[in-house]
Amino acid sequence: MTRPLWAPWRLEYVGSADEQDGCIFCLALERSDEEGLVVHRGERAFVLLNKFPYASGHLMVAPTRHTGDFGELEADEVVELHRLASQGIGALAQVYEPQGYNLGWNLGRIAGAGIVDHVHLHVVPRWAGDTNVMGVVGEVRVVPQAISQLYDELLRVRASMPTTK
Ligand SMILES: [Zn+2]
Numbered sequence: 168m169t170r171p172l173w174a175p176w177r178l179e180y181v182g183s184a185d186e187q188d189g190c191i192f193c194l195a196l197e198r199s200d201e202e203g204l205v206v207h208r209g210e211r212a213f214v215l216l217n218k219f220p221y222a223s224g225h226l227m228v229a230p231t232r233h234t235g236d237f238g239e240l241e242a243d244e245v246v247e248l249h250r251l252a253s254q255g256i257g258a259l260a261q262v263y264e265p266q267g268y269n270l271g272w273n274l275g276r277i278a279g280a281g282i283v284d285h286v287h288l289h290v291v292p293r294w295a296g297d298t299n300v301m302g303v304v305g306e307v308r309v310v311p312q313a314i315s316q317l318y319d320e321l322l323r324v325r326a327s328m329p330t331t332k
Pocket of ligand 1: 168190192194195232233234285
């Protein structure tokens with residue numbers, strides 16, 4: 168049996184995603200790592216933190232190329248996206264020790280995508296009881312602090328990880 172994650176701050180995100188100028192993924196790539204919350208830049212894909220997480224440690228992996236067409240991703244993009252998701256899980260395991268993960272592509276607005284023009288893979292750590300903790304205790308204002316802390320911790324872990332090609 169699955170239970171949906173309840174993340175009230177997502178409402179703010181869904182409400183504002185369409186009002187932003189430009190694509191948040193492309194903007195993140197243009198910014199500094201820290202401003203864009205980018206934890207890893209690969210050749211054809213990159214990893215960033217979700218400013219509006221479903222749960223603590225919510226990462227997103229996206230192709231560096233601006234494309235909303237999942238089916239048209241190229242082979243080396245697909246491989247790098249997959250590898251970076253795997254490495255992201257490895258880093259999260261060291262930082263947060265989650266009990267499980269949800270990985271998923273939300274394609275199209277009806278499927279829950281906030282950004283439809285630039286495909287991205289969600290990596291969401293899960294813990295037993297996390298919906299209660301995050302839904303009741305987690306408020307919007309605690310998220311930025313959690314994110315900057317997570318960012319620093321992931322960079323520290325990343326520095327100790329072997330790079331795979
Ligand atoms: Zn883009």
